[in-house]
Amino acid sequence: MPDDVVPVSTSTEESQEEFSQQQLINGNRSLSWRKLRRHDSLEIESGKFHRPHGHGSKENPSWSVILQLAFQSIGVVYGDIGTSPLYVYASTFSHGINHNDDILGVLSLIFYTLTLIPLIKYVLIVLRANDNGDGGTFALYSLICRYAKVGLTPSQQVEDCDVSNFQLELPNNKSFRRASKLKSKLEGSKFAKFFLLFATMVGTSMVIGDGVLTPCISVLSAVGGIKEATEAMTEGRIVLISVVILVILFMVQRFGTxxxxxxxxxxxxxxxxxxxxxxxxxFIKYDPTVIKALNPAYIVDYFNRNKKEAWISLGGIVLAITGTEALFADVGHFTVRSIQISMCTVTYPALVWAYTGQAAFLRKHNDLVPDTFFKSVPDALYWPMFVVAVLASIIASQAMISGTFSIIQQSLALGCFPRVKVVHTSTKHEGQVYIPEVNYLLMLACVAVTVGFKNTTKIGNAYGIAVVFVMTLTSSFLVLIMLMIWKTNILLVIGYVLTIGTVELVYLSSVLYKFDQGGYLPLAFAALLMTIMYVWNDVYRRKYYYELDHKISASTLKEVATETNFTRLPGLAMFYSELVQGIPPIFKHYVENVPALHSVLVFVSIKSLPIGKVSPEERFLFRRVEPKGLNMFRCVARYGYKDVRNEQEPFERLLVEKLKEFIRDDYWLTHIPNIVKDDEELDNEPGKENGNMKQADIELEKLQEEVDRDVEVLDKACRAGVVHLIGENEVIARQGAGLGKRILIDYAYNFLKKNLRQSDKVFDIPHKRMLKVGMTYEL
Known part of the structure; x- marks a missing residue:
C-alpha cells in the first residue's frame, strides 16, 4: 500500500468543494492541502514517527450541574462505604473488648484511616489521575500506555494521537529528564511491560472479587438486624432470607437496574x-468524652496494650474504607468536583459521627459489640432503620455488581478476557452494561459464599484482602504516574510513599494474616480469574503476531484481485479481523477456495485504544487499496475500553457513511496538489488569468464526476447487499511445541473459546448476511 495515501477527514463534500475553489481563486494555494496530509501507519509501525503530546480541552459544567451530579453520586458511589458501620466494630472486636480505652484506640484508627485513605488519597489526589473523566485501574493503565509504548500488542498507530481524548496534559518543568529516563526504561523492558499488564489483571480480579463479597456481607449484615425484633430468627433463616434477596437481585440485572x-x-x-x-x-447520651480519640496517642496505647492482637484487629478496621475504590472507579458517571463535594459534605461527616456514636455506646455496653449497629439504634427508630439498612445494602450490592460488569467490559478491550456479550442497558446513561454469563457466575458465587460462611466475620476477613490489594495497586500505579506524567517533586512522592503507602502495607500485612480464616477466598477468586485472563491474553497476542508475520502484502493482494479467473459479485463485503497492519492471511485462504470477490470489499480491523471512549465521528480510519479500480479499502474501527459494540450503535450504516466521506476527501486531497501546481504554472504566464479560472473549473468538474462515480459504485454495492465475512481462527500448538504450550493452546484456550460466545454474537452481526471463513493457525 503506498505511503502517500491520505486518511479520512471529517469534511463534507460541499465544504471540500468550497475550500478547493477558494484556495484556487484567492491564490493561497500552497499551504492548506499540505496541512491535511498525515502519516500512513496501516503498514508501518507508528513508533517510527514522533508522537506529539498536547493539551485536551474540556468544558467545565456549571455549578448547578455539579451539585446535581453530587446528589446523584450519593446513590451510586457510596453505598458500599456507607454500609460499613453495619459490621466494622463487630469485625474488629471479634473476641470481645478487653479494655474500655481500646474503644478509643479503635475509634482513633477509624477516624485517621477514613481521613488519610478516602479523603486525602482518593478525593484530593487519585481523582486527579482520571482518564478524560474515567477512573479505575484501567484508567491508570491507559494513562501509562498513552504516555509510553508499554502495550504488548504492536497495534499502535501515529493516527491514534489525532483522537480527541488521546492526548495527555503534561506539565513542563525541570523533572522532564527524570520522566523521560523512566519512560525509556519502561519501553525498553519487556519485564516491565508484562508486570504492568499483570498488575492491571490482579487489580481487575480483586475488583471482581469485591463484586462477589460486597453483596454477601452487606445483605447478610442488614438482614441480621432482624434478630433484634424476634428470637425466632435463627442464623439459618437469616442466611435463607439473604440468599433469596441475592438471587432476586441478580435475576433482575438483565432489566438494567x-x-x-x-x-x-x-x-x-x-x-x-x-x-x-x-x-x-x-455521642451526647452515652459518652461525649470519646472526642479524646482525636488524639493519636490512643492508637499507640492500643498497640502497647494488645500487641499482636491490635495488629490483627486492623483487618476489621480496614472494612471502614471498603468501597473507597468506587470513588475513583465511578468518577466517569459524574465529575471530580461533584464527588469531592458529596464526599466532604455528606459521606465523610456522616461516617465519622456514626463510628463516634457507636464508640460512645460501646463505652457503656462492652458486651454488645457483636451487634453494635442495631443495639445502638433507639427503639423508636429500629424498624425504619432496619428497612433503610436492607435497602442500602441492596444498593451497595447493585453498585458493585454494575462495577464488575464495567471492568470486565474493559478487560475485553485489552484482550484479557474471553469474548462475552456486553449489553448496554441504558440509552440515557453511559457505562451501564450487563453481561449475562458473568451475572449468573456472580450469583452462584455469592450464594455459595453466603451459605458456606453463614456470618460476616469470615466474609469480612476475605473482603479486607480484596480491598487493600486494590488500594495498594492503585498507589503503585499512582506513584508511576506522579514520576513519569505529572513530574511531581520527588520529595512529595517520597512523602506519599512513606505515609499512605506505609499505612496500606501495614493493613495488607494484617489482612493476609487471616488467610486461613476466610482470607483465602479473594485470592482464590483472583487466581482463577488471573488464569483465565492469562490464557486468553497470551494466545490473543500469539495470534496477532502470527497474522502480522503472515500478512498479505499490497502487491500480492493486487495480483490476487486482478487475476482473470476471478468473478466480481455485486455487493459490499466486510472482512473482519483484529490485524491493524496489512491484510490478514485468512483472506488468501478465502480466495484460494472461493474464486469470487464482491464489487466493493472493506477489510475491517477492530482495534481498542487505551482511552475510555472514542466518538463515532472519530471511529473509523480508512485507506484505499491501490489501484483504485479494485474498489478495496482498509478500515480500522477504533473503540475505547468503555465503548459498547452492539446493536445500540448502527455500525454498518455508520461505516458506509464514513467510507463515502473518505472517498470524497481522498479524491480532493490527492488531486488538489496537481491542480494547484498547474494553476501556479499558468499564473506565471502573462495574460492567462481567465484561462487559469477556466482550466481550474474544468479540473474541478472532472474531479467531481470521478467522486460521484465512485460513490455511486458504493451505493450500488450496498443496494445489492452487504455481506459480513468473519475470520474464524482455529488455533493449535505447532508441531514440536512443549507440553506447557500444548496445554495452554490446545486445551485451556480452546475450552474457553468453545464455551463462550463467538464474535458474531458479540458484535450482533445479522446471521442471514454472515459468512464464516475458517483457518487453522499453528502457533
Whole structure:
C-alpha cells in the first residue's frame, strides 16, 4: 500500500468543494492541502514517527450541574462505604473488648484511616489521575500506555494521537529528564511491560472479587438486624432470607437496574442522615468524652496494650474504607468536583459521627459489640432503620455488581478476557452494561459464599484482602504516574510513599494474616480469574503476531484481485479481523477456495485504544487499496475500553457513511496538489488569468464526476447487499511445541473459546448476511 495515501477527514463534500475553489481563486494555494496530509501507519509501525503530546480541552459544567451530579453520586458511589458501620466494630472486636480505652484506640484508627485513605488519597489526589473523566485501574493503565509504548500488542498507530481524548496534559518543568529516563526504561523492558499488564489483571480480579463479597456481607449484615425484633430468627433463616434477596437481585440485572442507582440517591441520603443523626444522639447520651480519640496517642496505647492482637484487629478496621475504590472507579458517571463535594459534605461527616456514636455506646455496653449497629439504634427508630439498612445494602450490592460488569467490559478491550456479550442497558446513561454469563457466575458465587460462611466475620476477613490489594495497586500505579506524567517533586512522592503507602502495607500485612480464616477466598477468586485472563491474553497476542508475520502484502493482494479467473459479485463485503497492519492471511485462504470477490470489499480491523471512549465521528480510519479500480479499502474501527459494540450503535450504516466521506476527501486531497501546481504554472504566464479560472473549473468538474462515480459504485454495492465475512481462527500448538504450550493452546484456550460466545454474537452481526471463513493457525 503506498505511503502517500491520505486518511479520512471529517469534511463534507460541499465544504471540500468550497475550500478547493477558494484556495484556487484567492491564490493561497500552497499551504492548506499540505496541512491535511498525515502519516500512513496501516503498514508501518507508528513508533517510527514522533508522537506529539498536547493539551485536551474540556468544558467545565456549571455549578448547578455539579451539585446535581453530587446528589446523584450519593446513590451510586457510596453505598458500599456507607454500609460499613453495619459490621466494622463487630469485625474488629471479634473476641470481645478487653479494655474500655481500646474503644478509643479503635475509634482513633477509624477516624485517621477514613481521613488519610478516602479523603486525602482518593478525593484530593487519585481523582486527579482520571482518564478524560474515567477512573479505575484501567484508567491508570491507559494513562501509562498513552504516555509510553508499554502495550504488548504492536497495534499502535501515529493516527491514534489525532483522537480527541488521546492526548495527555503534561506539565513542563525541570523533572522532564527524570520522566523521560523512566519512560525509556519502561519501553525498553519487556519485564516491565508484562508486570504492568499483570498488575492491571490482579487489580481487575480483586475488583471482581469485591463484586462477589460486597453483596454477601452487606445483605447478610442488614438482614441480621432482624434478630433484634424476634428470637425466632435463627442464623439459618437469616442466611435463607439473604440468599433469596441475592438471587432476586441478580435475576433482575438483565432489566438494567443499574440505571435505578440514580434514583437511589434519596434512600442513601436518608441512610447517611440516620446513621449520622443516631451517631450524634449516642455521642451526647452515652459518652461525649470519646472526642479524646482525636488524639493519636490512643492508637499507640492500643498497640502497647494488645500487641499482636491490635495488629490483627486492623483487618476489621480496614472494612471502614471498603468501597473507597468506587470513588475513583465511578468518577466517569459524574465529575471530580461533584464527588469531592458529596464526599466532604455528606459521606465523610456522616461516617465519622456514626463510628463516634457507636464508640460512645460501646463505652457503656462492652458486651454488645457483636451487634453494635442495631443495639445502638433507639427503639423508636429500629424498624425504619432496619428497612433503610436492607435497602442500602441492596444498593451497595447493585453498585458493585454494575462495577464488575464495567471492568470486565474493559478487560475485553485489552484482550484479557474471553469474548462475552456486553449489553448496554441504558440509552440515557453511559457505562451501564450487563453481561449475562458473568451475572449468573456472580450469583452462584455469592450464594455459595453466603451459605458456606453463614456470618460476616469470615466474609469480612476475605473482603479486607480484596480491598487493600486494590488500594495498594492503585498507589503503585499512582506513584508511576506522579514520576513519569505529572513530574511531581520527588520529595512529595517520597512523602506519599512513606505515609499512605506505609499505612496500606501495614493493613495488607494484617489482612493476609487471616488467610486461613476466610482470607483465602479473594485470592482464590483472583487466581482463577488471573488464569483465565492469562490464557486468553497470551494466545490473543500469539495470534496477532502470527497474522502480522503472515500478512498479505499490497502487491500480492493486487495480483490476487486482478487475476482473470476471478468473478466480481455485486455487493459490499466486510472482512473482519483484529490485524491493524496489512491484510490478514485468512483472506488468501478465502480466495484460494472461493474464486469470487464482491464489487466493493472493506477489510475491517477492530482495534481498542487505551482511552475510555472514542466518538463515532472519530471511529473509523480508512485507506484505499491501490489501484483504485479494485474498489478495496482498509478500515480500522477504533473503540475505547468503555465503548459498547452492539446493536445500540448502527455500525454498518455508520461505516458506509464514513467510507463515502473518505472517498470524497481522498479524491480532493490527492488531486488538489496537481491542480494547484498547474494553476501556479499558468499564473506565471502573462495574460492567462481567465484561462487559469477556466482550466481550474474544468479540473474541478472532472474531479467531481470521478467522486460521484465512485460513490455511486458504493451505493450500488450496498443496494445489492452487504455481506459480513468473519475470520474464524482455529488455533493449535505447532508441531514440536512443549507440553506447557500444548496445554495452554490446545486445551485451556480452546475450552474457553468453545464455551463462550463467538464474535458474531458479540458484535450482533445479522446471521442471514454472515459468512464464516475458517483457518487453522499453528502457533
Amino acid at each position: 443499574d440505571k435505578v442507582g440514580y434514583s437511589f440517591a434519596p434512600i442513601i441520603c436518608v441512610w447517611f442522615s440516620l446513621i449520622g443523626g443516631i451517631g450524634v444522639y449516642n
